[in-house]
Amino acid sequence: MKPNIILMNFTHVYEEENFIKNRRFRWIDCTDLNGVDCYCDVDARRRLEEKIASFSPEGIHFIDSGNYHYLSKLWTDKIREPFSLVVFDHHPDMQPTLFEDMLSCGSWVKDVLETNSFLHKVFIVGAAEPLVEAMTTGYGDKVKCYSETDLSHEEGWNRFSEEHVDCPVYISVDKDVLNGASAATNWDQGSLTLDELESLLGIILKKEAVVGVDICGECSCSLNFFEEKRELAINGKANSELLALFLKSAESHGCHKHVTFMSRK
Known part of the structure:
Protein backbone atom coordinates (compact mmCIF):
# COMPACT_ATOMS: atom_id res chain seq x y z
CA MET A 1 0.00 0.00 0.00
CA LYS A 2 1.40 3.39 -1.03
CA PRO A 3 1.60 6.20 1.56
CA ASN A 4 -0.87 9.07 1.16
CA ILE A 5 0.40 12.26 -0.50
CA ILE A 6 -1.03 15.54 0.76
CA LEU A 7 -0.37 18.94 -0.84
CA MET A 8 -0.68 22.04 1.33
CA ASN A 9 -1.05 24.68 -1.35
CA PHE A 10 0.28 28.20 -0.78
CA THR A 11 1.59 29.38 -4.17
CA HIS A 12 1.52 26.30 -6.42
CA VAL A 13 5.31 26.17 -6.86
CA TYR A 14 5.39 22.38 -6.87
CA GLU A 15 2.80 22.25 -9.64
CA GLU A 16 5.53 23.51 -11.98
CA GLU A 17 7.90 20.68 -11.09
CA ASN A 18 7.65 17.37 -12.94
CA PHE A 19 8.07 15.23 -9.83
CA ILE A 20 4.39 15.66 -8.91
CA LYS A 21 3.16 14.09 -12.15
CA ASN A 22 1.32 10.76 -12.04
CA ARG A 23 0.67 11.05 -8.30
CA ARG A 24 -2.61 11.48 -6.45
CA PHE A 25 -2.78 14.29 -3.91
CA ARG A 26 -5.10 15.52 -1.22
CA TRP A 27 -5.05 19.31 -1.38
CA ILE A 28 -5.08 21.61 1.64
CA ASP A 29 -5.57 25.28 0.77
CA CYS A 30 -3.15 27.67 2.51
CA THR A 31 -3.27 30.50 -0.04
CA ASP A 32 -5.11 32.76 2.41
CA LEU A 33 -2.27 33.04 4.95
CA ASN A 34 -0.25 36.20 5.64
CA GLY A 35 2.62 36.83 8.06
CA VAL A 36 4.55 33.72 7.08
CA ASP A 37 7.61 34.81 5.03
CA CYS A 38 10.83 34.11 7.02
CA TYR A 39 8.93 34.98 10.22
CA CYS A 40 5.64 33.42 11.28
CA ASP A 41 3.46 35.63 13.46
CA VAL A 42 1.10 34.41 16.19
CA ASP A 43 -2.04 34.37 14.06
CA ALA A 44 -0.36 32.62 11.13
CA ARG A 45 1.10 30.02 13.47
CA ARG A 46 -2.31 29.31 14.98
CA ARG A 47 -3.87 28.87 11.55
CA LEU A 48 -1.06 26.62 10.33
CA GLU A 49 -1.41 24.47 13.43
CA GLU A 50 -5.14 24.18 12.73
CA LYS A 51 -4.48 23.13 9.14
CA ILE A 52 -2.13 20.31 10.12
CA ALA A 53 -3.97 19.33 13.32
CA SER A 54 -5.48 16.16 11.87
CA PHE A 55 -2.16 14.86 10.53
CA SER A 56 0.53 12.98 12.42
CA PRO A 57 4.21 13.99 12.15
CA GLU A 58 4.85 10.77 10.24
CA GLY A 59 5.56 10.99 6.52
CA ILE A 60 7.32 13.37 4.16
CA HIS A 61 6.56 17.09 4.22
CA PHE A 62 7.73 19.38 1.39
CA ILE A 63 7.73 22.94 2.78
CA ASP A 64 8.98 25.04 -0.17
CA SER A 65 11.85 27.54 0.28
CA GLY A 66 14.15 27.82 3.28
CA ASN A 67 12.17 30.94 4.26
CA TYR A 68 9.62 28.56 5.79
CA HIS A 69 11.95 26.08 7.45
CA TYR A 70 10.36 27.00 10.79
CA LEU A 71 7.50 24.69 9.77
CA SER A 72 9.77 21.86 10.92
CA LYS A 73 9.12 23.03 14.48
CA LEU A 74 5.35 22.73 13.99
CA TRP A 75 5.72 19.17 12.72
CA THR A 76 8.13 18.12 15.48
CA ASP A 77 5.86 19.71 18.11
CA LYS A 78 3.43 16.90 17.26
CA ILE A 79 5.88 14.13 18.22
CA ARG A 80 4.98 12.55 21.55
CA GLU A 81 7.92 10.23 22.14
CA PRO A 82 11.66 10.76 22.67
CA PHE A 83 13.30 11.61 19.32
CA SER A 84 16.40 13.11 17.80
CA LEU A 85 16.37 15.76 15.09
CA VAL A 86 18.74 15.42 12.12
CA VAL A 87 19.03 18.65 10.11
CA PHE A 88 20.77 18.82 6.74
CA ASP A 89 21.30 22.54 6.14
CA HIS A 90 23.98 24.95 4.96
CA HIS A 91 22.90 27.13 7.91
CA PRO A 92 22.53 25.81 11.50
CA ASP A 93 19.29 27.83 12.02
CA MET A 94 20.27 28.46 15.63
CA GLN A 95 20.39 32.25 15.68
CA PRO A 96 19.06 34.05 18.77
CA THR A 97 15.36 34.81 18.39
CA LEU A 98 14.74 38.45 17.44
CA PHE A 99 11.01 38.40 18.22
CA GLU A 100 9.95 36.15 21.10
CA ASP A 101 6.39 35.72 19.84
CA MET A 102 7.41 34.73 16.29
CA LEU A 103 8.87 31.64 14.69
CA SER A 104 11.85 32.30 12.42
CA CYS A 105 13.52 30.34 9.64
CA GLY A 106 16.87 31.28 11.21
CA SER A 107 16.19 30.28 14.82
CA TRP A 108 13.75 27.37 14.68
CA VAL A 109 16.32 24.69 15.68
CA LYS A 110 17.15 26.70 18.80
CA ASP A 111 13.41 27.02 19.50
CA VAL A 112 12.94 23.24 19.27
CA LEU A 113 15.88 22.69 21.63
CA GLU A 114 14.44 25.08 24.19
CA THR A 115 10.76 24.10 24.03
CA ASN A 116 10.40 20.42 23.07
CA SER A 117 10.71 18.15 26.10
CA PHE A 118 10.74 15.02 23.89
CA LEU A 119 13.85 16.12 21.97
CA HIS A 120 16.90 14.03 22.85
CA LYS A 121 19.60 15.35 20.49
CA VAL A 122 20.08 17.54 17.43
CA PHE A 123 22.49 16.58 14.65
CA ILE A 124 23.32 19.39 12.20
CA VAL A 125 24.87 18.07 8.99
CA GLY A 126 26.56 20.04 6.20
CA ALA A 127 26.52 23.55 7.67
CA ALA A 128 29.24 26.02 6.73
CA GLU A 129 32.22 25.82 9.11
CA PRO A 130 32.18 29.56 10.09
CA LEU A 131 28.46 29.33 10.94
CA VAL A 132 29.04 26.23 13.06
CA GLU A 133 31.84 28.01 14.94
CA ALA A 134 29.55 30.99 15.60
CA MET A 135 26.69 28.87 16.94
CA THR A 136 25.12 29.49 20.34
CA THR A 137 26.84 27.37 22.98
CA GLY A 138 25.46 25.95 26.19
CA TYR A 139 23.73 22.81 24.94
CA GLY A 140 26.61 20.43 25.67
CA ASP A 141 26.29 17.00 24.07
CA LYS A 142 22.71 17.72 23.05
CA VAL A 143 23.93 19.29 19.77
CA LYS A 144 26.42 17.61 17.42
CA CYS A 145 27.63 19.12 14.16
CA TYR A 146 29.16 17.66 11.02
CA SER A 147 30.16 20.68 8.96
CA GLU A 148 30.67 20.59 5.21
CA THR A 149 34.40 20.77 5.99
CA ASP A 150 34.11 17.59 8.09
CA LEU A 151 32.26 15.86 5.28
CA SER A 152 34.96 16.77 2.78
CA HIS A 153 37.21 14.21 4.49
CA GLU A 154 36.75 10.47 4.84
CA GLU A 155 37.22 10.75 8.61
CA GLY A 156 34.12 12.95 8.87
CA TRP A 157 32.04 10.45 6.90
CA ASN A 158 33.29 7.64 9.12
CA ARG A 159 32.38 9.52 12.30
CA PHE A 160 28.91 10.24 10.90
CA SER A 161 28.45 6.58 9.91
CA GLU A 162 29.44 5.41 13.38
CA GLU A 163 27.11 7.81 15.20
CA HIS A 164 24.75 5.95 17.54
CA VAL A 165 21.26 7.37 17.95
CA ASP A 166 19.27 5.66 20.69
CA CYS A 167 15.78 6.89 19.76
CA PRO A 168 13.71 7.51 16.59
CA VAL A 169 14.73 10.42 14.37
CA TYR A 170 12.97 13.20 12.49
CA ILE A 171 14.90 14.29 9.39
CA SER A 172 14.80 17.85 8.04
CA VAL A 173 16.48 18.61 4.70
CA ASP A 174 17.11 22.09 3.32
CA LYS A 175 18.36 21.71 -0.24
CA ASP A 176 20.69 24.69 0.28
CA VAL A 177 23.07 22.09 1.74
CA LEU A 178 23.58 21.05 -1.91
CA ASN A 179 25.82 22.66 -4.51
CA GLY A 180 24.47 24.77 -7.36
CA ALA A 181 24.47 21.85 -9.79
CA SER A 182 22.14 19.84 -7.53
CA ALA A 183 19.63 22.48 -6.38
CA ALA A 184 18.64 26.12 -6.85
CA THR A 185 17.59 27.89 -3.65
CA ASN A 186 16.89 31.35 -2.22
CA TRP A 187 19.99 31.25 -0.03
CA ASP A 188 23.74 30.75 -0.37
CA GLN A 189 24.49 27.08 -0.82
CA GLY A 190 26.84 24.37 0.34
CA SER A 191 29.04 21.89 -1.48
CA LEU A 192 27.32 18.49 -1.20
CA THR A 193 26.24 16.74 -4.37
CA LEU A 194 22.81 15.11 -4.53
CA ALA A 209 13.72 4.34 13.00
CA VAL A 210 12.43 7.46 11.21
CA VAL A 211 9.38 9.30 12.57
CA LEU A 223 12.17 37.18 -13.90
CA ASN A 224 14.18 35.27 -16.48
CA PHE A 225 11.91 32.63 -18.07
CA PHE A 226 14.74 30.30 -19.07
CA GLU A 227 16.47 30.59 -15.69
CA GLU A 228 13.19 29.81 -13.94
CA LYS A 229 12.71 26.70 -16.09
CA ARG A 230 16.24 25.58 -15.23
CA GLU A 231 15.63 26.09 -11.50
CA LEU A 232 12.31 24.21 -11.62
CA ALA A 233 13.91 21.34 -13.49
CA ILE A 234 16.88 21.00 -11.15
CA ASN A 235 14.76 21.23 -7.99
CA GLY A 236 12.17 18.87 -9.42
CA LYS A 237 14.88 16.30 -10.06
CA ALA A 238 16.23 16.64 -6.51
CA ASN A 239 12.72 16.37 -5.03
CA SER A 240 11.95 13.35 -7.18
CA GLU A 241 15.07 11.50 -6.08
CA LEU A 242 14.63 12.37 -2.40
CA LEU A 243 10.97 11.37 -2.48
CA ALA A 244 11.82 8.06 -4.13
CA LEU A 245 14.52 7.41 -1.52
CA PHE A 246 12.19 8.02 1.42
CA LEU A 247 9.26 6.14 -0.08
CA LYS A 248 11.46 3.14 -0.81
CA SER A 249 12.67 3.15 2.78
CA ALA A 250 9.12 3.47 4.18
CA GLU A 251 7.85 0.62 2.01
CA SER A 252 10.81 -1.63 2.84
CA HIS A 253 10.03 -1.17 6.53
CA GLY A 254 6.32 -1.79 6.01
CA CYS A 255 5.44 1.74 7.12
CA HIS A 256 2.17 3.21 5.82
CA LYS A 257 2.92 6.86 6.50
CA HIS A 258 1.36 10.11 5.35
CA VAL A 259 3.35 12.01 2.73
CA THR A 260 2.66 15.73 3.04
CA PHE A 261 3.59 18.51 0.63
CA MET A 262 3.59 22.16 1.75
CA SER A 263 4.08 24.99 -0.75
CA ARG A 264 4.91 28.66 -0.21
CA LYS A 265 7.18 31.18 -1.92
Whole structure:
Protein backbone atom coordinates (compact mmCIF):
# COMPACT_ATOMS: atom_id res chain seq x y z
CA MET A 1 0.00 0.00 0.00
CA LYS A 2 1.40 3.39 -1.03
CA PRO A 3 1.60 6.20 1.56
CA ASN A 4 -0.87 9.07 1.16
CA ILE A 5 0.40 12.26 -0.50
CA ILE A 6 -1.03 15.54 0.76
CA LEU A 7 -0.37 18.94 -0.84
CA MET A 8 -0.68 22.04 1.33
CA ASN A 9 -1.05 24.68 -1.35
CA PHE A 10 0.28 28.20 -0.78
CA THR A 11 1.59 29.38 -4.17
CA HIS A 12 1.52 26.30 -6.42
CA VAL A 13 5.31 26.17 -6.86
CA TYR A 14 5.39 22.38 -6.87
CA GLU A 15 2.80 22.25 -9.64
CA GLU A 16 5.53 23.51 -11.98
CA GLU A 17 7.90 20.68 -11.09
CA ASN A 18 7.65 17.37 -12.94
CA PHE A 19 8.07 15.23 -9.83
CA ILE A 20 4.39 15.66 -8.91
CA LYS A 21 3.16 14.09 -12.15
CA ASN A 22 1.32 10.76 -12.04
CA ARG A 23 0.67 11.05 -8.30
CA ARG A 24 -2.61 11.48 -6.45
CA PHE A 25 -2.78 14.29 -3.91
CA ARG A 26 -5.10 15.52 -1.22
CA TRP A 27 -5.05 19.31 -1.38
CA ILE A 28 -5.08 21.61 1.64
CA ASP A 29 -5.57 25.28 0.77
CA CYS A 30 -3.15 27.67 2.51
CA THR A 31 -3.27 30.50 -0.04
CA ASP A 32 -5.11 32.76 2.41
CA LEU A 33 -2.27 33.04 4.95
CA ASN A 34 -0.25 36.20 5.64
CA GLY A 35 2.62 36.83 8.06
CA VAL A 36 4.55 33.72 7.08
CA ASP A 37 7.61 34.81 5.03
CA CYS A 38 10.83 34.11 7.02
CA TYR A 39 8.93 34.98 10.22
CA CYS A 40 5.64 33.42 11.28
CA ASP A 41 3.46 35.63 13.46
CA VAL A 42 1.10 34.41 16.19
CA ASP A 43 -2.04 34.37 14.06
CA ALA A 44 -0.36 32.62 11.13
CA ARG A 45 1.10 30.02 13.47
CA ARG A 46 -2.31 29.31 14.98
CA ARG A 47 -3.87 28.87 11.55
CA LEU A 48 -1.06 26.62 10.33
CA GLU A 49 -1.41 24.47 13.43
CA GLU A 50 -5.14 24.18 12.73
CA LYS A 51 -4.48 23.13 9.14
CA ILE A 52 -2.13 20.31 10.12
CA ALA A 53 -3.97 19.33 13.32
CA SER A 54 -5.48 16.16 11.87
CA PHE A 55 -2.16 14.86 10.53
CA SER A 56 0.53 12.98 12.42
CA PRO A 57 4.21 13.99 12.15
CA GLU A 58 4.85 10.77 10.24
CA GLY A 59 5.56 10.99 6.52
CA ILE A 60 7.32 13.37 4.16
CA HIS A 61 6.56 17.09 4.22
CA PHE A 62 7.73 19.38 1.39
CA ILE A 63 7.73 22.94 2.78
CA ASP A 64 8.98 25.04 -0.17
CA SER A 65 11.85 27.54 0.28
CA GLY A 66 14.15 27.82 3.28
CA ASN A 67 12.17 30.94 4.26
CA TYR A 68 9.62 28.56 5.79
CA HIS A 69 11.95 26.08 7.45
CA TYR A 70 10.36 27.00 10.79
CA LEU A 71 7.50 24.69 9.77
CA SER A 72 9.77 21.86 10.92
CA LYS A 73 9.12 23.03 14.48
CA LEU A 74 5.35 22.73 13.99
CA TRP A 75 5.72 19.17 12.72
CA THR A 76 8.13 18.12 15.48
CA ASP A 77 5.86 19.71 18.11
CA LYS A 78 3.43 16.90 17.26
CA ILE A 79 5.88 14.13 18.22
CA ARG A 80 4.98 12.55 21.55
CA GLU A 81 7.92 10.23 22.14
CA PRO A 82 11.66 10.76 22.67
CA PHE A 83 13.30 11.61 19.32
CA SER A 84 16.40 13.11 17.80
CA LEU A 85 16.37 15.76 15.09
CA VAL A 86 18.74 15.42 12.12
CA VAL A 87 19.03 18.65 10.11
CA PHE A 88 20.77 18.82 6.74
CA ASP A 89 21.30 22.54 6.14
CA HIS A 90 23.98 24.95 4.96
CA HIS A 91 22.90 27.13 7.91
CA PRO A 92 22.53 25.81 11.50
CA ASP A 93 19.29 27.83 12.02
CA MET A 94 20.27 28.46 15.63
CA GLN A 95 20.39 32.25 15.68
CA PRO A 96 19.06 34.05 18.77
CA THR A 97 15.36 34.81 18.39
CA LEU A 98 14.74 38.45 17.44
CA PHE A 99 11.01 38.40 18.22
CA GLU A 100 9.95 36.15 21.10
CA ASP A 101 6.39 35.72 19.84
CA MET A 102 7.41 34.73 16.29
CA LEU A 103 8.87 31.64 14.69
CA SER A 104 11.85 32.30 12.42
CA CYS A 105 13.52 30.34 9.64
CA GLY A 106 16.87 31.28 11.21
CA SER A 107 16.19 30.28 14.82
CA TRP A 108 13.75 27.37 14.68
CA VAL A 109 16.32 24.69 15.68
CA LYS A 110 17.15 26.70 18.80
CA ASP A 111 13.41 27.02 19.50
CA VAL A 112 12.94 23.24 19.27
CA LEU A 113 15.88 22.69 21.63
CA GLU A 114 14.44 25.08 24.19
CA THR A 115 10.76 24.10 24.03
CA ASN A 116 10.40 20.42 23.07
CA SER A 117 10.71 18.15 26.10
CA PHE A 118 10.74 15.02 23.89
CA LEU A 119 13.85 16.12 21.97
CA HIS A 120 16.90 14.03 22.85
CA LYS A 121 19.60 15.35 20.49
CA VAL A 122 20.08 17.54 17.43
CA PHE A 123 22.49 16.58 14.65
CA ILE A 124 23.32 19.39 12.20
CA VAL A 125 24.87 18.07 8.99
CA GLY A 126 26.56 20.04 6.20
CA ALA A 127 26.52 23.55 7.67
CA ALA A 128 29.24 26.02 6.73
CA GLU A 129 32.22 25.82 9.11
CA PRO A 130 32.18 29.56 10.09
CA LEU A 131 28.46 29.33 10.94
CA VAL A 132 29.04 26.23 13.06
CA GLU A 133 31.84 28.01 14.94
CA ALA A 134 29.55 30.99 15.60
CA MET A 135 26.69 28.87 16.94
CA THR A 136 25.12 29.49 20.34
CA THR A 137 26.84 27.37 22.98
CA GLY A 138 25.46 25.95 26.19
CA TYR A 139 23.73 22.81 24.94
CA GLY A 140 26.61 20.43 25.67
CA ASP A 141 26.29 17.00 24.07
CA LYS A 142 22.71 17.72 23.05
CA VAL A 143 23.93 19.29 19.77
CA LYS A 144 26.42 17.61 17.42
CA CYS A 145 27.63 19.12 14.16
CA TYR A 146 29.16 17.66 11.02
CA SER A 147 30.16 20.68 8.96
CA GLU A 148 30.67 20.59 5.21
CA THR A 149 34.40 20.77 5.99
CA ASP A 150 34.11 17.59 8.09
CA LEU A 151 32.26 15.86 5.28
CA SER A 152 34.96 16.77 2.78
CA HIS A 153 37.21 14.21 4.49
CA GLU A 154 36.75 10.47 4.84
CA GLU A 155 37.22 10.75 8.61
CA GLY A 156 34.12 12.95 8.87
CA TRP A 157 32.04 10.45 6.90
CA ASN A 158 33.29 7.64 9.12
CA ARG A 159 32.38 9.52 12.30
CA PHE A 160 28.91 10.24 10.90
CA SER A 161 28.45 6.58 9.91
CA GLU A 162 29.44 5.41 13.38
CA GLU A 163 27.11 7.81 15.20
CA HIS A 164 24.75 5.95 17.54
CA VAL A 165 21.26 7.37 17.95
CA ASP A 166 19.27 5.66 20.69
CA CYS A 167 15.78 6.89 19.76
CA PRO A 168 13.71 7.51 16.59
CA VAL A 169 14.73 10.42 14.37
CA TYR A 170 12.97 13.20 12.49
CA ILE A 171 14.90 14.29 9.39
CA SER A 172 14.80 17.85 8.04
CA VAL A 173 16.48 18.61 4.70
CA ASP A 174 17.11 22.09 3.32
CA LYS A 175 18.36 21.71 -0.24
CA ASP A 176 20.69 24.69 0.28
CA VAL A 177 23.07 22.09 1.74
CA LEU A 178 23.58 21.05 -1.91
CA ASN A 179 25.82 22.66 -4.51
CA GLY A 180 24.47 24.77 -7.36
CA ALA A 181 24.47 21.85 -9.79
CA SER A 182 22.14 19.84 -7.53
CA ALA A 183 19.63 22.48 -6.38
CA ALA A 184 18.64 26.12 -6.85
CA THR A 185 17.59 27.89 -3.65
CA ASN A 186 16.89 31.35 -2.22
CA TRP A 187 19.99 31.25 -0.03
CA ASP A 188 23.74 30.75 -0.37
CA GLN A 189 24.49 27.08 -0.82
CA GLY A 190 26.84 24.37 0.34
CA SER A 191 29.04 21.89 -1.48
CA LEU A 192 27.32 18.49 -1.20
CA THR A 193 26.24 16.74 -4.37
CA LEU A 194 22.81 15.11 -4.53
CA ASP A 195 24.49 11.70 -4.54
CA GLU A 196 26.43 12.58 -1.39
CA LEU A 197 23.27 13.79 0.36
CA GLU A 198 21.46 10.60 -0.59
CA SER A 199 24.38 8.54 0.73
CA LEU A 200 24.24 10.35 4.07
CA LEU A 201 20.48 9.93 4.26
CA GLY A 202 20.88 6.28 3.34
CA ILE A 203 23.08 5.75 6.41
CA ILE A 204 20.30 7.09 8.66
CA LEU A 205 17.49 5.26 6.89
CA LYS A 206 19.37 1.98 7.19
CA LYS A 207 20.26 2.34 10.87
CA GLU A 208 17.48 4.36 12.51
CA ALA A 209 13.72 4.34 13.00
CA VAL A 210 12.43 7.46 11.21
CA VAL A 211 9.38 9.30 12.57
CA GLY A 212 9.07 11.70 9.65
CA VAL A 213 10.85 13.88 7.11
CA ASP A 214 10.54 17.37 5.70
CA ILE A 215 12.25 18.93 2.69
CA CYS A 216 12.59 22.62 1.79
CA GLY A 217 14.82 24.69 -0.46
CA GLU A 218 12.67 25.71 -3.41
CA CYS A 219 13.53 28.91 -5.27
CA SER A 220 11.39 32.00 -5.84
CA CYS A 221 10.31 32.62 -9.41
CA SER A 222 12.96 34.31 -11.54
CA LEU A 223 12.17 37.18 -13.90
CA ASN A 224 14.18 35.27 -16.48
CA PHE A 225 11.91 32.63 -18.07
CA PHE A 226 14.74 30.30 -19.07
CA GLU A 227 16.47 30.59 -15.69
CA GLU A 228 13.19 29.81 -13.94
CA LYS A 229 12.71 26.70 -16.09
CA ARG A 230 16.24 25.58 -15.23
CA GLU A 231 15.63 26.09 -11.50
CA LEU A 232 12.31 24.21 -11.62
CA ALA A 233 13.91 21.34 -13.49
CA ILE A 234 16.88 21.00 -11.15
CA ASN A 235 14.76 21.23 -7.99
CA GLY A 236 12.17 18.87 -9.42
CA LYS A 237 14.88 16.30 -10.06
CA ALA A 238 16.23 16.64 -6.51
CA ASN A 239 12.72 16.37 -5.03
CA SER A 240 11.95 13.35 -7.18
CA GLU A 241 15.07 11.50 -6.08
CA LEU A 242 14.63 12.37 -2.40
CA LEU A 243 10.97 11.37 -2.48
CA ALA A 244 11.82 8.06 -4.13
CA LEU A 245 14.52 7.41 -1.52
CA PHE A 246 12.19 8.02 1.42
CA LEU A 247 9.26 6.14 -0.08
CA LYS A 248 11.46 3.14 -0.81
CA SER A 249 12.67 3.15 2.78
CA ALA A 250 9.12 3.47 4.18
CA GLU A 251 7.85 0.62 2.01
CA SER A 252 10.81 -1.63 2.84
CA HIS A 253 10.03 -1.17 6.53
CA GLY A 254 6.32 -1.79 6.01
CA CYS A 255 5.44 1.74 7.12
CA HIS A 256 2.17 3.21 5.82
CA LYS A 257 2.92 6.86 6.50
CA HIS A 258 1.36 10.11 5.35
CA VAL A 259 3.35 12.01 2.73
CA THR A 260 2.66 15.73 3.04
CA PHE A 261 3.59 18.51 0.63
CA MET A 262 3.59 22.16 1.75
CA SER A 263 4.08 24.99 -0.75
CA ARG A 264 4.91 28.66 -0.21
CA LYS A 265 7.18 31.18 -1.92
